[in-house]
Amino acid sequence: MPELPEVETTRRGLAPHLIGQRVVALDIRQPRLRWPIPRALCTQLPGQRIEGIERRAKYLLVHTEPGSALLHLGMSGSLRVLPGSTPAGLHDHVDWRLGSGQVLRFTDPRRFGSQLWQPRGETHELLAGLGPEPLSADFDGDLLWTRSRGRKAAVKLFLMDQAIVVGVGNIYASEALFAAGIHPKRAAGSVSRERYARLALEVKRILAHAIKRGGTTLRDFISPDGVPGYFEQELFVYGRAGEACKVCSAPIRASVIGQRSTFFCTHCQR
């Protein structure tokens, strides 16, 4: 599943090909994505010039004068800019034909991705109620500490709650909690202010590093469990059950929290 770093890498890769281009037409071969492609996208987008491309959580917002296309990669989606003559394959569901002669092609074998429309001045319901971006100044240890008081839920679930902070997926939550020395099952409300300050810094460091690596290896292999190949050898706990902790040599444990596999070291994380 594409995580925040892959979506941000996609945004950076697409921006120079899209910004300033006019969307000449849409070729929709399969409108039934996670949600049906809305009529507003089909009527509003053609003819418009792309003013910018922004990421919010794991959504990409392609801005035009009357509104923004809201794109999500789902489980298996990808967006590529290709020569207009490139034949479409079975899973190439949507093409945006651009003034440059190229196409923005959306490919998604499992069709959990989406292409939606947000009129100018409105906030799509999928974006309403989201917490701050993890790499923004609005996200810090004080926010985690304040929002967690009285909460008995596991700190890992709290960190992955999109209303608290967006885009901290399973891999990055596991790794950040290890780096901060916090046990993933600890009650969110029992973590001190100092330890949340450390956790927020580790979330930022790990995500920024993944984006930086992704930016130079965009087309790298992604393994079936969604861990980008370039990142795999840098993981401390994720996917390493039974292997030796890289810090203390104790075996890494695996457990399920909120239906997601979680990996941790009982010696390094309290």
Ligand SMILES: [Zn+2]
């Ligand atoms: Zn350890």
